[in-house]
Amino acid sequence: MLTISEVLLIKKKDMKLKKLIFTFALASALFSCDDSIMEWKETADENKITTAELPLELAEKIERYEALNTYTDFILGDGVSIDFYLNNEAYRNITNENFDDVTAGYAMKHGPMVTADGSLNFTNVDAFIAKTKEAGLSVFGHTLAWHQNNNASYLNGLIAPTVIPGSSGSNSLDLSGLKDASLDGWAGNWNTAISIVEGEGLSNTSQAIQMIADGTANPWELQLGTPAIPIVSEHSYEVSFYIKSDQAGQGRISFDANLVNQYPWVDWYSNGSGTESFATTSEWQQVKFTLAAADFQPTATTFMFNFDLGYLSGVTYLIDVNTISVVDLDAEPSFVNIITNGDFEDGTINPWSGYGNDSSRTISADGEGYGGTGYAMVLTNPTEAQSYEAQQVYAFDAPLESGTEYTFSFFVKSTSPATLQVELQNESYGGDYSGGIVVGNTWSLVTRTITPSTDDKIRFIFDFGESATTYYIDDIILSSGEVETASEPTIVEKTEEEKAEIIGDALESWISQMVGHYKNDVHAWDVVNEPMKEGGSLRDGNIAELADDEFYWVKYLGQDYAVTAFKLARQYGNPDDVLFINDYNLESSLAKCDGLIEYANYIESQGATVDGIGTQMHISSTSDRDNIVEMFKKLAASGKLIKISELDVRLGTNAPTNDQLAEQSDMYKFVIDMYKEHIPVSQQYGITIWGISDSVEEHEFWLPDESPCLWDADYNRKHAYKGAADGFAGRDVSEDFTGELN
Structure with missing residues (x-):
């Protein structure tokens, strides 16, 4: 070799x-095609200059x-x-x-x-x-x-924390008995088999319900029931939580008599057929289902449900406390959003527009919005400049009222660490500013208040010229009422x-x-x-x-x-x-x-x-x-x-x-x-x-x-x-x- x-x-x-x-x-x-090459001619000896004698x-x-x-x-x-x-x-x-x-x-x-x-x-x-x-x-x-x-x-995106979206509305379920670890208001057939453990939830710092199946063979033999949950007639509700187990496990959800079917078979994972139970593994997974208005008894004003995890003996389950939620899908919002297209679910960014610093603005692909669903507005600033040198603008139908406190909120992330600000602006470009908002490469919820200094503020503006990066922005709300947003997302850091x-x-x-x-x-x-x-x-x-x-x-x-x-x-x-x-x-x-x-x-x-x-x-x-x-x-x-x-x-x-x-x-x-x-x-x-x-x-x-x-x-x-x-x-x-x- x-x-x-x-x-x-x-x-x-x-x-x-x-x-x-x-x-x-x-x-x-070169030389075969160049017809203009000079031809040297001999001169008389007395007129010759010896090139060797010339300085080079x-x-x-x-x-x-x-x-x-x-x-x-x-x-x-x-x-x-x-x-x-x-x-x-x-x-x-x-x-x-x-x-x-x-x-x-x-x-x-x-x-x-x-x-x-x-x-x-x-x-x-x-x-x-x-x-x-x-x-x-x-x-x-x-x-x-x-x-x-x-x-x-x-590369940073590969190792970025997993963002688990918060509930899609306010939680109708009282979690206080879990958060203080007393289990007050929660019922079940437990002794030491069910407890609240710290630092074992989704985020590695949050709480989890720990349920240990020991000698059980039937689902009801390891059961934890919720407090009564108030309901509104003719409304539908979304129930969701995150669960995992130390080995392959099995669980179901059962209900009290206020549901027509107390032991429903549910299409847990969109496989097209209802089953009595869902499977669990060592990876966190979401269990989510909807209760339609017709699922409740006509006279019901509350309901409760049970975590039934006694199928398999020897399995330990963890349920993340912060992600257990029951949301009224038909609840009227307690505020009026002045911004008519803040969630971009029509697949456009109209009527938003902007300019400055060769920046660009577009709509994301479907599935790139907050929570991995729907659309988001995408703003790209190519070079660092002053914050106001790249702007994205929403024009109001009528000016805001001076002296009134407005609350705005939105979800945002960027492809690299960045800063932006929110501005309320008048026709003469006079503005009231939110101050710098730090943005990272995972979704975060921004909530601020801002009070117009004059009665002529007609524009809501994102000033995003300070950082050379791309921003994803979703679920923008601006209101003078008490803004009820989705709950904070859960951030799950990857281990080393x-x-x-x-x-x-x-x-x-x-x-x-x-x-x-x-x-x-x-x-x-x-x-x-x-x-x-x-x-x-x-x-x-x-x-x-x-x-x-x-x-x-x-x-x-x-x-x-x-x-x-x-x-x-x-x-x-x-x-x-x-x-x-x-x-x-x-x-x-x-x-x-x-x-x-x-x-x-x-x-x-x-x-x-x-x-x-x-x-x-x-x-x-x-x-x-x-x-x-x-x-x-x-x-x-x-x-x-x-x-x-x-x-x-x-x-x-x-x-x-x-x-x-x-x-x-x-x-x-x-x-x-x-x-x-x-x-x-x-x-x-x-x-x-x-x-x-x-x-x-x-x-x-x-x-x-x-x-x-x-x-x-x-x-x-x-x-x-x-x-x-x-x-x-x-x-x-x-x-x-x-x-x-x-």
Whole structure:
């Protein structure tokens, strides 16, 4: 079997051959179709000027250099924007002519690849890889497990708390005997078999009724009955609660004589046929059914029901106290909602409208409303601005009354932590404000009061320009009466074990799809990117404020997240793929360099294979050269393939002087010289230059107002091009230039 080094040598030679064929074909095409090439003519001897006697300017000298990759045998790569590569011909031509390998700076990361449902959108990267194939370039995969550039909204959504909606109206059942643990008003055939336990409910902090079946064989042998529940003639009622058991269980609901049928068979789980009982498992599940007006005796003014759980001996049941409810479905609301379309159940957001900050507003898909049912209004603000710079407006039919206290409420969540506010506004844009309302990624109920300061308030407005996020808003109520809303939802946090399992599955889903899809096209990957802190310890993900695209795999999977990532990359890729761990500032923090090497060794001690270490080297012309040398020595001692993965040299300005350009050139050459001197040839994977030119467009997001690249903003070769080429060649390539025209 070939070693990794032998495989790399073959790949390098193959790439050089492909590049040679491509360059020859390109040159042939250019010169065969250009009819305007100047023809040189002989002149009289006395009028000749010997070009060798003319001074050769540096710029002219640099232009006489060949393409960069002609000066080295190891893989020479470049970090590129796939949009520029696909759409900018000058950018693409320079890339194709000078490099063997390209790394997509952003497009192949979790954030741009993973969609809202966890599937991957391969369209852009497929087009990119197809184009690089035409040019004979290989693609380096960047990157699989990183804490930035993730679809953090999707990942956080996977581990977000489960939101159990509150009852759909006020609860007609008195729960006080449960909440004070006295069971006053509740009846049953219990002794110690039925009790109230703390912290065992849905939310892990709420109360639960615990019912233990011991020696029972019939449902009524373990029974708990409710207090009398008042009813209104001709009204229907919804009964619901959440229940689970320590093993497979069975239960039913029975009623007093105020129901026509005291032991009804109910279609508990919408399977189309009524049954006497419902099944229970170790997972919380809702039991919900409706009692129609015809189910009650004509003279009934109250009713009660029993939890009958004595079917199976040896089963322990838990019923969440907060979710036991009986709601009058025909009760008249005690208030008038001034907002006519606050629940969006007609599938539109009319008559709501809005504007500002390129924001958008729409209706959600059915089932995305509060509680996982119906519709919600969806507001998206693309960039952070002032709160009032993105607004969603509801116009009243008549102005509100000044001095009157109004109550508003709504359910809201957002795709990332955010803030919004509510405003009452007049025709002249004068407003009364609610103050900031903090929003998270799970549904929460907001209830506030607000009093119009004048009689001319004609608009209810959501000001949502402060946070760059998407809001879901549902069940909006505005009233001057006492607002009776649905009860607070129950928030069920996932355990740390559950989160670890979910995020582990998400990591496998991402890597298996990405590496599997590009198995035939990408044969080297940054598997784990930037795992270390500056002092050399492993990042732990305990960050106070996360950016919208930050997600720390290590926080949920522990230090073995990298072990898992490397094993998955190998499992779903090819046996000879070259897999890297990569980090930055290794030349400025030697402790970090040591820590990265130690972590790579740890990963291998757990059964994974790390083929190489990448050092990014985003440096400046004044970076410590002794540290650079020491870093290379440490990396060489690891015995692994070493790659300079993202090399650029900053100058601190986008308008450098000639002296600064010379310093930059010298630093490029120094880094390349030291790489070749201290990294054994068998460990030299290659060098990737980060970026093509100093153009403003290329540096919108990376090193703005800088000039770190080998080509200037107009795609002309800089002094740094000569420094890099001389470093690759191991000599001053221009020392033999005579100035003769070829």
